[in-house]
Amino acid sequence: MADIINLLPDNIANQIAAGEVIQRPASAVKELLENAVDAGATEIQLIVRDAGKELVQVIDNGKGMSETDARMCFERHATSKIKTINDLFEIRTMGFRGEALASIAAVAQVELKTRQPDSPIGTCIEIDNSVVRNQEPCQTAAGTSICMKNLFFNVPARRNFLKSNAAEMRHIVDEFIRVAMAYPQLQFTFTSNNQQVFYLEKGSLKQRIIAILGQHYNAKLVTVKESTDYVNIHGFVGKPETAKKTRGDQFFFVNNRFIKSPYLHHAIMSAFSEMLPGDSFPLYVLYIDLDPAHVDINVHPTKQEIKFDDEKILYAFVQSAVKHALAQFNVTPTLDFDLDPGIQQLDAISKPFTEQQQERSTSSSLYKTFTQAHQAHVIDKSSNSNLKHWKDLYEIGKTDLPIQNTGMSPIPDAPAFVNRPSTASMIDDRWQDTTIDQKVPVQVHQQYILSQIKSGFILIDQHAAHERILYERYLRALQDKPMPTQQSLFPQTLQLLPADAALIAEMLPDLQVLGYDMEPFGNHTFVVRGTPADIQSGNEQASIEGLLEQFKHFSAELKVNKREQLVRSMARNSAIPAGKSLGAREMQNIIDELFACNMPNVSPGGKYTYVSFKLADLVRMFERGN
Structure with missing residues (x-):
């Protein structure tokens, strides 16, 4: 039988290895930035175009490479960091396995320009699909510039798996931040499509x-x-x-x-x-x-x-x-400044305050102005005062009010640790007024809505219920009925962090369908001209920041598509919070809209929106003591 096992060609083996190291443009950004740091650079530039799909370029002012090293660095497992097995356990550099450049060269077109500071001329190498197309001397600045162009040009299937530009840009920003945060003593700049994203000076x-x-x-x-x-x-x-x-x-x-x-x-x-x-x-x-x-x-x-x-x-x-x-x-907050030694030499500190000086001070008109009789908070104790003593008010507050005869058995004494409310506050006014329909809902602790039904009553979580209502409303908007927009009298300008700006740019088409009238304004800024009709005007910044936070929460916790994450985020962020007081009409609207939903019993996150209590169960509860 013929032998069937063969060694893979180098170009195929490199592409397989690249699949582990270079998964997206951000992976190449990470590897190239780390190489620049290892080269001893003090200034590092990152330039990307088309979210890294067209170009990723890193320029540093490090120690550069010789002509031989420039050629060798693209070989698999070519490294200057490891010579013996013991070196593998003493790693203090960022890169060491010699896989990054070989992997990048296997899936992109690469151009490398490098020069050592003491060398008059540099080296330029062009590599395409792991094959060296050109190598020649060139004039270039000291350090290294490496360009990765047209990522996955030779692996179209892998390129098709890349996300939108906004999503890929977000990953690039994350990788840039992680390297820049690790080395505050280095200067970093980041430019995307000829617009500066970051300029980070050296500092603490x-x-x-x-x-x-x-x-x-x-x-x-x-x-x-x-x-x-x-x-x-x-x-x-x-x-x-x-x-x-x-x-x-x-x-x-x-x-x-x-x-x-x-x-x-x-x-x-x-x-x-x-x-x-x-x-x-x-x-x-x-x-x-x-x-x-x-x-x-x-x-x-x-x-x-x-x-x-x-x-x-x-x-x-x-x-x-x-x-x-x-x-x-x-416990011990501290001040960041020291006491001026000159203060210790002032007469007020260094010299005693004699009796003669005290008498002169107390007899002055300035002193008398600030005596107790001339102070605004002093209350006249004369009998002509119209104010009653505060103790009288306190005693009145403690006086028990007469209890109405309702024909019911007296309420047993409450335990000592329970604060007994006055009779007037025991019963909500809406329950006392018999002229009002018995079905008027009542808010409990500004968090739940109590409503009578034929078989008993239900207790509704106002936040979870409103979240379910908004979720289904936003879903319908994305499917066939865009939300109405409330135009702002004065457009708001929002300045966001680069990663958040990339996230908003990715969601912008869906946000516009959901009622946000906003557009990019350059340099991580957006102009908001309108918001969904159910968001209070003037609250644009808090609304969008809350939306971003909820979106990132769902991105981390749930494996659902971006639209589902966005709808859940908006519903969670815009829902009526616990602790907000509601009027009878508002509560009734929530009840009506909740039970018009396709799935009224749970919120989008799976939390119960209401629980029901049957009259028969209540009767049994009260009869247990008999």
Whole structure:
């Protein structure tokens, strides 16, 4: 029988390997930025066109490469970082396996220009589908410029799996932020389609966080710093009020490498456990420095998942460091300035206040102006005063009011720990008025709606019910009946973070169908000329920010399509919240619209919208004591 096992050709093997490393344009951005950092660059530029599908270019001012190294760097597993097996466990650089450039060259057209600072001339190499098309000397700036053009041009099936430009751009922004956040001492610029997305100057870690996440975090960051023989932890966590319902502002860096670790995330959440509700996520940017021998980063192609030799001790250190930082913030806030030594030399501090000086001061007209008789808050105690003593008012408030004879048995005494309300407040006015229809709904604790039905009564969760109503209304709008738009008298301009701006751009066509009249205005800004008719005018910024937060929450938790995520997000964000007081007509509208829904019994998230109580069950409950 003939042999059937053959070695794969290099170009096919490279494409298979590229499938693990280069999944989308953002993957190439990550690898090229990390190479620039490893090259010792102090200024790094990222340029993309068509969300990276047409061009991804990274330019750095690092140490560059020789002619031989420029050719060798595209070979599989060609690396300057690993020489012996022991080197694999002492990794302190970002790249080390020599797969990135070989993988990029297998699925794109690549042009590399590089020059070492002490060399008068550089090298230009053009590679197409892993084949060197051209290599020649060239004039170029010191450092390296690498262009990746037409990603997946030779693998059309893979190119078809790429998402929309807005979605791919969002992934690129995420990868750029992770590298830029890890190295605040370097300058980064990011340009997309000839428009600047980021310009990040060299600076401190706090300056870099604020430049990326927004100026509003300036006064809301708490410093974390903990040093031990085993590990050093430093960075910032957000104060509890910065927590959001969605993930996204959480960054872990181990030896300056961004990682994802649910285990360490749990350590942070446990440190915040007494300060935040369970469904909120705090902001944190934490750097963990430890001996590379305790870490295995070679467990995943993208190197974002790593293993520690002792996770439990690291968990304890992270939790302790964050708890300590939060305790300092809560208990001992400090001032950032020192007392001027010159103040200590003033006469008011250095010289005694003699009796003669005291008498002169108390006899002055200025002193008498501020004595008790001349102060506005003093109440005249004379008998002619029309004010009664506050104690009299207090005693009147405690006086029991007469109880009406209703023909019912007296109510048993309440336990001592229960605050007994006055009789007038025991019964809602709408229940006392017998002229009103008995079916008028009543709001309970500004959260539930109680309504009488033929067999008993139902208790409706006003937020869950309204969420179901809006969800079905928005679904109909996307299918065949666009929502009406309420035009704003004065258009609002919204400045968003780059990642959020990319997300809104992706959702813009559907948002317009759902009643938002908005369009891009350049530089992560949108002009909002109108909102859905059921959103209060002047609340555009909060509405869209809440929508973004809910959308990111559903993106992380649910595997549903983008339209479904958007509809659920809008319904959740726009629904009447618990704690809002409703009038009788508003409550009746909610009841009528809820039971006109296709699925009135549950919210889009699966929460019950109402529970029913049968009259027979109530009778049994009250007869149990007989």
